[in-house]
Amino acid sequence: MKTTTAKRVALSWLMCSTATLAYAQDDTAFDLGVLRIQTSAAQAVLGNDEITETEIEQRNPATVADVFAGESAITASGGAPIAQKVYVNGIEESLLSVTIDGARQNKSAFHHTGNVLLDPALLKSVEVSAGLAPADQGPNALAGSIAYTTKDARDLLDGDDPFGGRYTLSYGSNGQGFRNTLTLFGQNDGFDYLLSGTRATGDDYDDGSGSTITGTRADLTDYIAKFAYTSQSGKRLSFSASETTDSGLRASQGGFIRPDFADVIGRDTVLYEALSQRTSYTLTYEDENPSGIWAPYAQLSYNEQAMDVGSLYGVNKSLSGVLSNDFTLRNGSVNVGVDFFDESAEGYDNTVSPRSSSGREELSNIGIFAQARQDLSDRISVSYGGRYDWASFEGADGSDFDASGASVNGSVDYVLNDQWTLNAGAASSWGGYELGEAALVNFRTPWNYDGFTTSRANAVRLGLRYDSGPWAVKGALFDTEIEDINAVLPSSGARGAVDDLTSRGFDGSVTYTGARGFATLNYTYADVQTNDATTATTAYYLGRPVGHIFGFEAGYDVTEEWRIGATAQIALENDDTDVSLDGYEVVNLYAEYKPRRMENLNVRMDVQNLFDATYASRSSDGLGLANVVPLTEPGRTVSLTASISF
Template sequence: MIKVGRVLFAAGRGAMGCGLSITALILAAPGLAHAQTASEKSSDALPPITVEAAQPSKAKKKKAYKAPASAPAAAEAETAAADPSNESTVKGPLGKGADVTITSKDLDRTQPQTIQNLYSSQTAVTAGGTTQASTKVYVHGIEETMLNVQIDGARQAQRNGFHHNGNNVIDPSMLKGVAIDAGAASADAGPNALGGAIRYTTKDVSDLLKDGQKLGGFAALSYDTNSSTFKKSGSAYGKSNGFEILGYASGADGNSYEDGHGNTVAATDVDLVNYLGKLAYESPEGHRFAVSGEHVSDEGLRPFRTNLSVLHPGFAPAYAETERDTFTFKYTSTKPTAWYDPEVSFYSNDTRLDRHRPAGVCGVAVASFGCTAYGVVDIESIGGKVQNTFVVGPGKLTTGVDFYRDETHTVHPADMHPNFAGSFGETLTNFGAYAQYRFEPIEHLRVSTGLRADANRLEAADGSEHDTSGVSPNISLEYDLTRQLTAKASYGYSFGGIPLYEAILLRPNNPASYDPGLDPQKSESYKAGLAFEESGLLIEASYFNTRITDPVCPSCTVVVNDGDIETRGVDVSARYSWRSGTIGANYIHAVTEFDGGPLSPTAWYYGTPVGDQLKIFGHYEFERTGFAVGFLSQFVFDYDELENFPGPGGVIGVLEGYDVHNVYAQWVPNFAPSLTLRADVLNVFDTYYIDRANAFGGSLVPIANQGRTFLLSGKVEF
């Protein structure tokens, strides 16, 4: 239970942390009398915050409380909604919006350096991990390996190389937007969306060029004082005669950071590289062809268990390389008609993990199970989809087919113990067909309903083959009770097939066999809530429940179905925006369970306990100065459901709560609008804490998060 003293102390410190920038917000109090809606008032330099745990799903046209728009008008609204970076995204069933959206303007304001920063103001979505290589993202406590995750439309395989590693190495610097379906997902969101979907989109040339520009570029530099990390990045881009080209490169190098107690946290050095290239052509008739390629890598000395400290001698930190190469092709029409609005896309995605075996470890005389965690793992994915959207009656119908093929290749060094050495692999193939209809049957009611069917085949490491198939229906409803108040409800059932085995753990006779009666994974998700919006004030509350049944054990010697995973609770968000600023809060209460009992922080591939969390944020701009300030206060409360719960090597115990506060100031000089100077103070009070989404408990020694950090950055555009 939340300790009263801790809450009062946390609130006190939070007030102090917020006070550094709330002073500026108070100065703006007279502006409250002239409050306007967020959609009507936004600053050109630094727009108001638009990230919240669950945003309202009302299009601008709905605010006027008019009759439903004609089908062509709805089509135009949906086209805008398909872009998660679009500030005016339609987030309801008529569009392809999501429960959580992070727009390009949000990213410009927050300037995230890591995935943890990207989700720092979120409560429905959390990111745990202390390095890029160990970062994992959770939606309502469900790990992203149970979600459909896409980067520029390229689906990421739903198993990573090693359960102590993160799932995707992502540099957020060139992200245009992120959209997350928390729970029920639409049929065209993709296959295997057991806990929802995450869609990352990177910037295009049109997102970077200013009005009237044909060529442009930028150079940026940042310095983290805690770890002495320098990050350098630059880009050049242009368009001419229908052609667009973009090139981007960044590199970050730094030392191990210090935690809130002043201790250096070993093996947290930074060595991150990102390259992104894009080429597109759009004909006068509106036919758009686009290709992209991205390389992201992280390398350096990492703990044996990437998300844990060293547990005992013999498994000291080892050199590790993590890489991702993603290539995409997409064809769309920028001048669609009622019967021709296509999207054709193909992708390849290659994720590689190379963990070097230290000398003298795992030789012939050693037969520890841990030896299997050295070697090279390659997870190669190819896939694509062909779809078209038709105007049908009072809405739009999207139909299509998609496929993917994931292959794992694992090589353990020949000089390892004979119980582990060798080469192994598995293949997973999926074909799907889907239809999703978004329409307004009567005034003030918006409906989205769809169905997808999938056929899934696993060619397993033990030589067996497993063919499964299933359907995934969904429905979402929104009804305007009044001009300001909207009721929402959704339901989704998802077929998840049988996933790949954890690649790095493949070795002789492991898995010894797959249960011949193995059932496919599937899930049911429910959500219901209310949203109120009026004159810049936004309040939303919803109840959610997702249950994943028959999850497949990712690392059992005999692969069987595990107990059910369930997450349920409430999301609450509130935000008030006026001419010069925004202040808001997100709150979540989540109960996560496995097989009828508490879900532990070591439930690899399944999830993590979330508990109660509160995030408060604010942003204020001084008019005509180019100067802006902001803050973020995070309160994560004690979680005692695991107080007596057995873990590895002992009882897990209470997960201690913590509060962390960040402030920032940014200046875009009037005399040099192409220059941006910024200073962040992260973890203002130098708090020692273990992130709630990090591994913890029993004999596990967690890695503490970074202590106080001054982050100084500058960017010049040309």
């Protein structure tokens, strides 16, 4: 893609703006304390929720779906990792900005598979913005963002320990099988490193009725390596590389895998050795001990996702980067920077050897941004910002498109009294163009781009929170509207067809925190519509009709050595769809033992789907369709996990 004059002007404007900011301030360091607009309580009401390291450890996830156990606003489809997709208030993650350790991720290469293949073995935290993503979260954040952060050596070593390791072994009934993770890490004279590998194998699981769900066996391999150097003054340069592969036998009909369905009526099902593979490389520089106004951050990353889905093969590639500085103000900070990506989606005919390309699309983007976060007074905190993006797109037929657009956002946190706080936020986000589905480029008919255009989202959120003693209560009304979403999965090759998507509703929670435990009840109602009609359960790359969802999570320290806990999800019947979607209730329990005489040992037992319910996740594909047998979730499953550190 050629760099346009407008892009050069934008870069010049950014550098001049940065220089002006630097000139306008001296190098005095200010003690900001904690900005109230950035506290977890304030952000949660605004839809910017963080799943912390402690919460992830309590959920003991084996898949991405497990990471969101007990949540209601964030749901995931089920089955094998190759099929799992994440939804935020019913909107699919492909309409959000998704990053891993800050590196941008591209969308799925095939609609019957998940978007981002991720093993949670080293997951540290997940930050989710529902509708109101800040400007420095990256481009294309139409419905918000999901930011995954993984652990490095410093998260696993105590103090100045030079070397350590951790081995985790789990075994589960009902097809869960064995899961092994070995991680080695160390540090010396500013250098630190981490090497980790995970292997998970199992059998096809049975659902609550005892039916075996073909093609769901675990067959996942994950490798990750991280190397870094931190100077005495806090300058840190890090490099990470990872490869995650799911390559099990998957159910296939008519030459294409459909791991998101249990079966397709009227079509024979055969098993195919499918492949989903994500490979990533990331180089990052940051100043962890900034002085004065300078707190620079720079990152360059490459990400590739490949899918072997039977007769077709698809590859998504993404090269992205960001350069920014977080300028310190007397009452807050402003993050100013530039980011870019250069991506492609390419499909292949997989029935010939060697496989041959059927077509390719390319999309590039460069953006400038500024996001301020400030405490205006003891009662009022604000976050506001904007970005401007320039996008270039080349279609599979060689056609070229160029466009640009602005995005703005703002939110306020207003303290009413000692217990009550009001929150409000709004955002208008330019989404640019969308790459089509890689595996299906020019499939059966050449793609055309008549009417091809850019998308835009408008979102508002109004919330209230109460915090007094052990009780914390929050609730918010939300409305997200996305217009002119290009046909990622085009009918008869018409990439210029567009859809409008809305998600409106309410989400809230009640939390009680005691001296030895906690309990949280979450509730979300999301009315998700496509073109003013309830979204279908096969509205790929758009959303799902989630309706009313309850989530529950609790934990209690019985003694210093023993902890028990539970998660649950309840979905009410949804009769807004053409065929009513059944409700369900699923409960998971765990008990954890950490002996005082062996602090490096942790033993845990999980019982998932305690009551052996037969159900399909509300976020699953094809619910209520006459020609689809929905993918039901595993029945009761008992697993034992042992982890030892050395």
